[in-house]
Amino acid sequence: MTASPWAGKAGALRPGTAAAATAGVTPFAVGLLLAAALQYAVGPAVGPFFSDLLIKIGINVILAVSLNVVNGYTGQFSIGHAGFMAVGGYAAGALTYYTSMLAWGGPQVQGGVFGVGSALFVGACLVGGLVAAAAGWAVGLPSLRLRGDYLAIVTLGFGEIVRVLLQQTQDVPFTADEARALSPVEMATHLGGSLGFSGIPFYTNLFWVWCFVTLTLLVAYRLKESTFGRAFLSIRENEIAAEAMGVDTTRYKVRAFVIAAFFAGVAGALFAHKIGTTLNPRELGFMKSFDIVIMVVLGGMGSISGATIAAVLLTVLPEALRGAADYRMIVYALMLVLVMIVRPQGLFGIREIWELPPFARRRGR
Amino acid sequence: MTALLEVQGISLSFGGLKAVSDFSIALRAGDLQGLIGPNGAGKTTVFNLLTGVYRADRGSIRLGGLDLGGAKPSRIAAAGLARTFQNIRLFGDLSVLDNVRVACHLRAATSMAGAILRTSAHRGEEAALRAYATELLEIFGLGDRTGEQARNLPYGDQRRLEIARALATSPKVLLLDEPAAGMNPQEKAALSALIRFVRDRFGVAILLIEHDMGLVMKVCEGITVLDHGVTIARGTPEQVQNDPVVIEAYLGAPAQEGGGVPAERRS
Ligand SMILES: Nc1ncnc2c1ncn2[C@@H]1O[C@H](COP(=O)(O)OP(=O)(O)O)[C@@H](O)[C@H]1O
Ligand SMILES: [Mg+2]
Numbered sequence: 174m175t176a177s178p179w180a181g182k183a184g185a186l187r188p189g190t191a192a193a194a195t196a197g198v199t200p201f202a203v204g205l206l207l208a209a210a211l212q213y214a215v216g217p218a219v220g221p222f223f224s225d226l227l228i229k230i231g232i233n234v235i236l237a238v239s240l241n242v243v244n245g246y247t248g249q250f251s252i253g254h255a256g257f258m259a260v261g262g263y264a265a266g267a268l269t270y271y272t273s274m275l276a277w278g279g280p281q282v283q284g285g286v287f288g289v290g291s292a293l294f295v296g297a298c299l300v301g302g303l304v305a306a307a308a309g310w311a312v313g314l315p316s317l318r319l320r321g322d323y324l325a326i327v328t329l330g331f332g333e334i335v336r337v338l339l340q341q342t343q344d345v346p347f348t349a350d351e352a353r354a355l356s357p358v359e360m361a362t363h364l365g366g367s368l369g370f371s372g373i374p375f376y377t378n379l380f381w382v383w384c385f386v387t388l389t390l391l392v393a394y395r396l397k398e399s400t401f402g403r404a405f406l407s408i409r410e411n412e413i414a415a416e417a418m419g420v421d422t423t424r425y426k427v428r429a430f431v432i433a434a435f436f437a438g439v440a441g442a443l444f445a446h447k448i449g450t451t452l453n454p455r456e457l458g459f460m461k462s463f464d465i466v467i468m469v470v471l472g473g474m475g476s477i478s479g480a481t482i483a484a485v486l487l488t489v490l491p492e493a494l495r496g497a498a499d500y501r502m503i504v505y506a507l508m509l510v511l512v513m514i515v516r517p518q519g520l521f522g523i524r525e526i527w528e529l530p531p532f533a534r535r536r537g538r
Numbered sequence: 539m540t541a542l543l544e545v546q547g548i549s550l551s552f553g554g555l556k557a558v559s560d561f562s563i564a565l566r567a568g569d570l571q572g573l574i575g576p577n578g579a580g581k582t583t584v585f586n587l588l589t590g591v592y593r594a595d596r597g598s599i600r601l602g603g604l605d606l607g608g609a610k611p612s613r614i615a616a617a618g619l620a621r622t623f624q625n626i627r628l629f630g631d632l633s634v635l636d637n638v639r640v641a642c643h644l645r646a647a648t649s650m651a652g653a654i655l656r657t658s659a660h661r662g663e664e665a666a667l668r669a670y671a672t673e674l675l676e677i678f679g680l681g682d683r684t685g686e687q688a689r690n691l692p693y694g695d696q697r698r699l700e701i702a703r704a705l706a707t708s709p710k711v712l713l714l715d716e717p718a719a720g721m722n723p724q725e726k727a728a729l730s731a732l733i734r735f736v737r738d739r740f741g742v743a744i745l746l747i748e749h750d751m752g753l754v755m756k757v758c759e760g761i762t763v764l765d766h767g768v769t770i771a772r773g774t775p776e777q778v779q780n781d782p783v784v785i786e787a788y789l790g791a792p793a794q795e796g797g798g799v800p801a802e803r804r805s
Binding site for chain 2: 420
């Protein structure tokens with residue numbers, strides 16, 4: 174080997190990250206156990222109000238962490254995440270509702286946490302995710318050409334189109350006979366309209382929500398730590414340089430949209446089957462998208478732990494401020510302005526909480 | 539030996555301005571050539587044309603027989619043409635190590651599913667990429683800064699990191715756009731050694747844009763001179779240095795920034 178002009182000055186090799194400890198499928202198993210503990214120990218202990226809160230937290234964590242893939246990793250600005258949530262929620266809700274009607278003659282819950290109904294529900298969550306992912310692909314395509322504000326407007330427009338289309342749908346049939354009279358295409362146009370889609374069976378529980386939270390966190394984190402995540406981040410850092418280093422930026426932007434939309438769709442599906450939900454297009458409009466954007470911005474663009482903590486905070490806060498619900502948006506806006514002034518990069522910036530002092534010394538991330 | 543990079547008659551206009559007219563150049567494997575000219579001569583535009591940032595109005599660009607006309611930058615990088623930027627374009631928030639690892643992207647073969655499941659193949663590949671990137675950084679004297687954010691590096695280190703990053707794409711041809719800009723004399727001396735070393739060690743052909751004539755004359759084997767987008771001279775450093783047309787272009791041009799002065803006029 175020829176001597177480099179800097180030969181001998183090279184520093185010691187840094188040790189690798191703790192990859193070995195978090196390898197393979199072990200973390201999935203750990204997440205499964207935690208979800209089971211929430212379902213069978215924590216849930217019964219804290220009662221229905223806090224169980225519902227833990228479910229809401231889980232859903233919002235999925236939404237924030239997935240939006241972070243687009244807004245945080247690749248630095249695109251999507252403000253239509255609730256649109257993907259709506260697509261997934263309605264697709265999954267319609268699937269379980271109409272299947273239950275046709276198979277069991279009514280929308281009642283069938284079986285327990287691992288019963289036949291839950292199997293249908295989990296399948297519907299995945300289908301909802303896939304349908305939303307397809308929508309994400311369609312919305313991601315314009316990002317080939319658009320940047321910044323223009324992309325934001327497209328995503329906003331997408332969310333509004335979804336809302337308006339859902340409002341145009343017709344009433345949901347209440348009886349099995351009415352449901353049987355509909356063709357599959359007609360079922361897709363009978364989603365309750367502006368009055369909302371009621372009667373979706375309440376399958377969502379702590380176990381399944383936190384299984385999907387585990388999946389979302391692991392996918393987001395492992396992508397971030399891989400060559401794919403670095404490609405996403407390079408786009409946000411400098412698109413021209415990213416292209417010059419061989420990153421197909423358009424392809425990666427679309428990938429980011431598809432991944433984010435998939436998990437937003439899953440979150441929508443979990444929301445659709447939650448106790449007390451009547452799916453309503455109005456609730457999944459711009460305001461909901463805005464809530465999710467705030468979580469990502471507050472947590473730090475690109476930080477998974479930041480988005481997670483912000484999602485927890487911003488789910489608990491409105492409950493704590495219940496009396497002052499009308500002022501929620503004002504509090505949010507003020508908080509956002511404050512963060513932008515004091516810490517423009519968000520709570521954690523691009524980093525994870527364990528990469529920051531005092532949790533860690535400087536490391537080669 | 540046939541040319542590795544073969545550029546024939548490329549031109550580009552910005553509105554009414556002919557930034558590059560009928561530019562041709564040929565680089566063989568291991569060549570070390572310079573591209574000089576006063577500010578605004580069109581040098582950076584040539585790089586932007588070669589790397590697909592702009593599309594040439596006319597002409598052809600071939601790399602190892604492959605036609606690169608109209609290809610997007612990422613594909614051109616994959617074909618083996620890498621570059622640095624005159625105005626540094628590092629991934630500022632990312633670590634020094636990750637800047638290089640982004641450029642290792644083209645070597646990575648595992649799927650997204652492999653990354654999500656952290657299969658042993660994926661882990662092996664990540665470990666190999668890390669080792670490769672670390673070694674590359676050590677060669678460039680950045681081995682003890684791998685964990686630092688790129689934006690926090692001193693200027694000279696940033697320029698070196700850009701070269702290391704470009705090399706991580708395993709290029710056949712490396713385009714360096716004013717790598718010595720902002721460096722002090724010691725750093726410049728080390729840089730000229732480094733450029734030669736990079737050529738020898740990595741076997742790449744190098745095309746160098748540089749305003750420091752001393753450096754260009756010392757390092758390059760052949761030089762092309764641009765003025766107002768037109769190629770006005772081509773030859774060995776000695777030939778170019780003594781070409782009256784070149785001297786005229788430099789002296790006739792309005793006051794230069796960055797010391798674009800022929801070597802014999804430098805004190
Ligand atoms: N994107 C652009 N749009 C319009 N004019 C440009 C653009 N890029 C470069 N130019 C012009 O083209 C000419 C050549 O620029 P450049 O290639 O950067 O010169 P050099 O690198 O030799 O200093 C200059 O007159 C510059 O102003
Ligand atoms: Mg230039």
